[in-house]
Amino acid sequence: MDEKKIPEDQPSYMKPKKNRTPVFIVISFLLLAAVVFFYYQNQQLEEEKKQQFQEILLTQAKLDSIGDELDIRIQTIKELGGEVDTLEALKVQLEADKKQLLVDAQYQRGRIEKLNNKVDGYKELLIIKDEEIEQLRVLNEQLSEENTTLKVEKNQLNQTVQELEENKKELATKVAYASRLQIEGMQINAINDSGKERDGGAYRNRHIAQLKIQFTVVENEIAPIEGKELLLRVIAPDGNVLFDVTRGSGSFTFENRELFYTAKQEILYDKNSQKVTFLYDKGNDYSVGQHKVEVYTDDYLMGKGSFMVK
Numbered sequence: 001m002d003e004k005k006i007p008e009d010q011p012s013y014m015k016p017k018k019n020r021t022p023v024f025i026v027i028s029f030l031l032l033a034a035v036v037f038f039y040y041q042n043q044q045l046e047e048e049k050k051q052q053f054q055e056i057l058l059t060q061a062k063l064d065s066i067g068d069e070l071d072i073r074i075q076t077i078k079e080l081g082g083e084v085d086t087l088e089a090l091k092v093q094l095e096a097d098k099k100q101l102l103v104d105a106q107y108q109r110g111r112i113e114k115l116n117n118k119v120d121g122y123k124e125l126l127i128i129k130d131e132e133i134e135q136l137r138v139l140n141e142q143l144s145e146e147n148t149t150l151k152v153e154k155n156q157l158n159q160t161v162q163e164l165e166e167n168k169k170e171l172a173t174k175v176a177y178a179s180r181l182q183i184e185g186m187q188i189n190a191i192n193d194s195g196k197e198r199d200g201g202a203y204r205n206r207h208i209a210q211l212k213i214q215f216t217v218v219e220n221e222i223a224p225i226e227g228k229e230l231l232l233r234v235i236a237p238d239g240n241v242l243f244d245v246t247r248g249s250g251s252f253t254f255e256n257r258e259l260f261y262t263a264k265q266e267i268l269y270d271k272n273s274q275k276v277t278f279l280y281d282k283g284n285d286y287s288v289g290q291h292k293v294e295v296y297t298d299d300y301l302m303g304k305g306s307f308m309v310k
Helices: 021-079 085-103 109-178
Strands: 183-191 210-217 226-235 250-254 257-261 263-269 274-280 289-297 300-309
Touching (some): 183 300, 210 300, 226 257, 226 274, 263 274
Antiparallel strands (some): 210 274, 250 257
16 A cells, blocks of 8 residues: 655645654753752752851860860879970960961861861870879879888988987086085184184184184096186175175075175185185184085085084
């Protein structure tokens, strides 16, 4: 069967129309795909912005935390006597980084990663500083123990020195006491106007023109060789000391008290025993009763005796 041919000279409106539906479908699909792509890309950008903002906040929080930790380390190392110049310089840099992070709201991811790397570096430095702090603490504990030991040793040394000083003073006191001179064999005689001497220890006033008081200064190897001033006190029965300035009487201090002496005499003591004689002329009658006689030198009592006036 033969195919029918359309005449070429047939009008265009009489020609059959082409089917364009597939083209529209393709174009619509492409437009829809473009919309979906741009929407997805926009969403991804928004997510990236949110994520970037979260990273900024997280980094800011990390920097704040590191700053607080640095403050603690700086204070601790200062208290332990360590050097904090490096940490203080680091704190200045950290504060500058924080300001830069706040100023730049669109902080680049690479910069954030760099800061995160810095944060990691800060953390490593904090770990190192923690080790340094621990070493400083150990050193301070050792120094504290050594200081305590030194204080104990110093106290012990001071106590020993004090004991030595006390022993020295005690020894000096004992030596001073042992070097005191003593007298023995005191004999008190009466000499009348004619020069006759009586002994026995009991005399009448008419027999006493002068008193002869004689004694021996005892040998003492510890006592130094030096001049000694011997002070003689003659004490009447009423307790008063026979005192006459014209006859050489005076006063001295004994046990923080002022005492009067009747007469004095100087001798050169050479560690050997020697006899000493006092001659005392009262010039008038003695009181009846017992009279005491005492001999002093260097503010201590050397010895004593007595006689009676009838």
